[in-house]
Amino acid sequence: MMQLNLIQYCKNKWQSGLAAIEFVLILPILLIFAFGVIDFGRVLFQYDTLTKSTRDAVRYIAGVVRPPATAYAADANYTTAVNNARNLALCGSIAACGNNALVSGLTLSNITIDYPAPQGNITYVRVLVSNYSTSFVTNVLGVSKDLGTISVTMRQIQQ
Secondary structure, eight states: OHHHHHHHHHHHHHHHHHHHHHHHHHHHHHHHHHHHHHHHHHHHHHHHHHHHHHHHHHHHHHTSOBOOGGGTTTOHHHHHHHHHHHHHHHHSSSSOOTTOOSSTTOOGGGEEEEOOOOBTTBOEEEEEEOSOEEEOTTTTSOOEEEOOOEEEEEEOOBO
């Protein structure tokens, strides 16, 4: 009887040691998976934020009456409106925000406002966010992801 209890005791000790070894082997895989899910969610959040701010900027600039093409440089109000739209895409406000961008690493140099070719007498305005790369929180391998060009186009109000 005593020998049976000793065998059962040794078997239980061996099993608990095996569970600890399995846990140690599986833990890095689980952590990599968890951090990957967190990073993927953060990148999706940044992409969504950039898309929404670009859409707000194009709505703002599309609502401003566009001067004739020959008067762009001379129209201070329009130049101010373009700068306000770029600030809106950068920080969510028409006021200059400095380093307080909606997403880290975004600068005014990433934001472009241009005009695609008009179709008939309809003119369009486009706001683009390009060359923006986000790095992963778990930047162990130096991986970064270029989000591509985020572009929103709307019809421009004419004089």
